[in-house]
Amino acid sequence: MAGSYTSREQIEVYRFSAPVAIAVPLLAIFLQAFLPRWLPFFATYIDLPLLVVIFFAMARRSQMAGLLTGVCVGLVQDALTQHPLGVYGISKTVVGYGASSLGVKLDVESVATRLLVTTGFYVVHQVIYFTVVRALVGLNLAWSWQRELGSAAANAILGIVVFALLDRVKQRA
Amino acid sequence: MGRYRNVSILAAAIFIQIVGLAIQVKRPAENKSSRLIRVWAVGTVTPLEKAIVRLETGTTYIWHNYFYLRGVRQRNRELEAQLQQLELEQVRLRQDAEQARRLQVLVRFKEQFIEQTLATQVIGASGSEQSRIIYLDKGSADGLQPDMAVISADGIVGKVIQVFRHTAQVLLINDQTSGVGTILEQSRLQGVLRGKPSGELALDNVMAEEEVKTGERLLTSGGDQIFPKGLPVGTIASVSRAGEFLRVKVRPAAALNHLEEVLVITSKQTREPALSAAASVRAADILAERLPSVPDKPESQTSASAEPGTGNRKTAASSSAQGDARNPAKPRSSAAAQGQAGQTALASDPAQPSASPARPEKRTAPATGKPAATRTEALPQPRTSGDIPQ
Structure with missing residues (x-):
């Protein structure tokens, strides 16, 4: 089908229609920017675009598609901040690539796997983000394992709900 | 070579972004290329945000102004009382501000x-x-x-x-x-x-x-x-x-x-702060403005009311006239706003500015003949005589 992504892997691979592939990441970025108006903690603990990147990358099971999704979502997210473009871009590129690579080897349909994978990739994302921000942008950020693990758990739990919703829009390739 | 293709592309994607990042950090003012991406991103996200916020504001406005009006009368009464107190306070503060401005002018601040x-x-x-x-x-x-x-x-x-x-x-x-x-x-x-x-x-x-x-x-x-x-x-x-x-x-x-x-x-x-050209309003003027005003009289009684001894008396409102002449834009009480020119003999009070003959500022008692000034007892009074700047 034109405008959709497919994988050449022999395992169960999913694709998404072009409108879904564009609208869902944009909706996630929109909610990430809009919800803190009512829920100030949202920007502190939740990264909805990251959940979408992980889901799309794992479902497509294509490293190139995962990488591309990560680059695009990350750069748009960067564009909404005052920081240079590329901070979120680099972090989400790595996560998108990693999630799709892992999706090839794991059964990513089970809740337990999704919990673990989301927690792990959230921490990876934050480590890369902090490294880039401190080393390249020069901002002084304080790393707190306690807070990052708490946020990782919160994102993993929200991820279960988000992934269940997004399961409805994926199509078997 | 094909085995490492994806990893190579990943490395290239990261490398390009790092180089781009370094350029933006090094020359933030000169970098216009990222401006386009920001304009696109903001242009994509903000219209929806704007629409939702406007919908929310409109709904809240309709709810609070047309449906949810419980306690509004009571709140209005409280605010009116608060406003009266604040008007007196404002006069005092205005004089302090005038004094500060005079000092600032002296030091060319x-x-x-x-x-x-x-x-x-x-x-x-x-x-x-x-x-x-x-x-x-x-x-x-x-x-x-x-x-x-x-x-x-x-x-x-x-x-x-x-x-x-x-x-x-x-x-x-x-x-x-x-x-x-x-x-x-x-x-x-x-x-x-x-x-x-x-x-x-x-x-x-x-x-x-x-x-x-x-x-x-x-x-x-x-x-x-x-x-x-x-x-x-x-x-x-x-x-x-x-x-x-x-x-x-x-x-x-x-x-x-x-x-x-x-x-x-x-x-x-x-x-540099300039001194206000208008004379300051005294607290007594504010008090006088709150005195009750005369209701409209029939035409037949107008001439009779102008004669002495009909119950129209000079009150503290004479100073109110001065206040109004200085603040022509200030809204008056309902009776005064109806333009009762010539209604009372006090219109010829020498304290009244001659430049505004059509502004009847004297308050008289109603038909009972009771002097209006007696109402001042019911108004909020300053705690000490020093509270009212003269």
Whole structure:
């Protein structure tokens, strides 16, 4: 089908229609920017675009598609901040690539796997983000394992709900 | 080679972004390429935000103004009583301000005045904890420019950093890249207020020997050339010693996490304060304005009422006439507004300005003949004679 992504892997691979592939990441970025108006903690603990990147990358099971999704979502997210473009871009590129690579080897349909994978990739994302921000942008950020693990758990739990919703829009390739 | 194709592409993607990042960090002012991506991203996200915020505002407005009106009468009565007290207070403060202006003129003191502001709505944020910015629903088309100060009713909020056609990006004062020139209200100690990565505010580089009290108010000093002097910033939340310096945490005056409407200062003016040309209004004038006024009289009684001994008496309202002549734009009570010119003999009072014969300012008693001045007992009275500046 034109405008959709497919994988050449022999395992169960999913694709998404072009409108879904564009609208869902944009909706996630929109909610990430809009919800803190009512829920100030949202920007502190939740990264909805990251959940979408992980889901799309794992479902497509294509490293190139995962990488591309990560680059695009990350750069748009960067564009909404005052920081240079590329901070979120680099972090989400790595996560998108990693999630799709892992999706090839794991059964990513089970809740337990999704919990673990989301927690792990959230921490990876934050480590890369902090490294880039401190080393390249020069901002002084304080790393707190306690807070990052708490946020990782919160994102993993929200991820279960988000992934269940997004399961409805994926199509078997 | 094909085995490493994906890894190579990953490395290339990261390398390109690192190079781009380095260029943006090295030459932030010259880099226009990222501007296009930002315009696209903001242009994609903000229209939906704007639409939802407007829908929410409209719904709230209709609910609060047409349906949910419980307790409005009682609240109105309370506010009217409060307004009366504040009017008296205002007279006193106005005289203090006049005195301060006279002193400023003597020392040729120059200060910045807020000349024009633009009310805007907050429609969104960056969505990142490390980037404490908000988006406004107005942009360059509405006259916004970078480096304009943004304030709320409670205190300063931030400054405009990027302006798009119909949207503007505001850096909040609690972002770690933000800095505001401030001064403590009592001790007059100056310092730079900075945001911390956690979103807290702190006063930087205050020497340990300085005395900073918890609870003291912090105001803008005007030194940053963004915020005019004297705007509320916050209060000192805690003070602790950290080596040679003090660690001073500040609680912001504005609710930075719950901003809905803000004002952008679109125009400032630096000038020497000028003395007000108009004479000051006395508290007695304010009291006199509240005296009851005369209801409309039939035409047949008009001539009779002009004769002496009909119950029309000169009251404290004579000074009210002076007050009105000085403030012609000020709305009058209903009876006075109906233009009862010539209704009373007191219209020829020598205290009445001759330039405004059509303004009948004398209040007379109703048909009962009771002097209106007796009503002043029911009005809020100053606690001491010194409360009313004369």
